[in-house]
Amino acid sequence: NAGVTQTPKFRILKIGQSMTLQCAQDMNHNYMYWYRQDPGMGLKLIYYSVGAGITDKGEVPNGYNVSRSTTEDFPLRLELAAPSQTSVYFCASSLDGSNTEAFFGQGTRLTVV
Amino acid sequence: QKEVEQNSGPLSVPEGAIASLNCTYSDRVSQSFFWYRQYSGKSPELIMSIYSNGDKEDGRFTAQLNKASQYVSLLIRDSQPSDSATYLCAGGGGSQGNLIFGKGTKLSVKP
Numbered sequence: 001n002a003g004v005t006q007t008p009k010f011r012i013l014k015i016g017q018s019m020t021l022q023c024a025q026d027m028n029h030n031y032m033y034w035y036r037q038d039p040g041m042g043l044k045l046i047y048y049s050v051g052a053g054i055t056d057k058g059e060v061p062n063g064y065n066v067s068r069s070t071t072e073d074f075p076l077r078l079e080l081a082a083p084s085q086t087s088v089y090f091c092a093s094s095l096d097g098s099n100t101e102a103f104f105g106q107g108t109r110l111t112v113v
Numbered sequence: 114q115k116e117v118e119q120n121s122g123p124l125s126v127p128e129g130a131i132a133s134l135n136c137t138y139s140d141r142v143s144q145s146f147f148w149y150r151q152y153s154g155k156s157p158e159l160i161m162s163i164y165s166n167g168d169k170e171d172g173r174f175t176a177q178l179n180k181a182s183q184y185v186s187l188l189i190r191d192s193q194p195s196d197s198a199t200y201l202c203a204g205g206g207g208s209q210g211n212l213i214f215g216k217g218t219k220l221s222v223k224p
Contacts, residue, residue: 031210040121042216043157043201049211058209090156097210099145102203104156 002026006091006105013081013112021076021108023091031094032074033058033102034066036087037074049074050097081112117204119215127223132189134218139159139183142213143206146178147186151199151217161183161187192222 045058149157203212
């Protein structure tokens with residue numbers, strides 16, 4: 001049971017480039033989330049999904065986009081990368097939203113230069 | 114009041130001692146609570162969940178929930194250097210069906 005799988009683990013982007021962070025879960029969870037974590041700032045919700053075909057903005061969505069075509073996959077797209085997007089990104093999933101525990105992927109450390 | 118608050122630490126305890134980590138929450142946070150451990154450079158890992166008032170024990174870990182006082186705590190008995198990490202408190206009730214996380218308390222266990 002792989003849980004939540006994120007790729008890549010590390011990436012360096014130049015300003016203005018785009019990329020997609022991949023996330024897949026094999027636990028048949030309805031809810032999936034993307035967070036970013038900056039030093040001393042805690043986890044901030046970027047986007048979330050309550051099921052296939054349904055996505056919505058979180059606390060800090062600007063500069064990002066997501067899709068959820070299947071229950072398993074929830075990719076995060078960065079368009080026109082900016083230095084402010086330098087962060088560690090975590091994908092997470094949960095069975096039943098905030099009533100149940102969330103499980104995290106390994107994280108992606110992104111640097112925009 | 115922030116929704117989930119934790120002392121950022123660092124909290125330093127000697128090996129073998131009890132480490133006590135505390136978290137307070139606002140009215141907006143629901144009654145499901147979770148403790149995550151995050152090692153430096155790694156992702157958060159669930160270590161305890163607690164849903165009702167009182168204590169819940171799992172090995173060296175005990176979670177305590179006091180709804181009347183709106184706090185939740187994590188006790189680590191016989192602390193080991195391998196327990197050195199940041200501990201995140203999280204509560205349910207996020208408007209997007211998400212957990213609301215505190216900023217974490219950094220624990221350092223000295224040999």
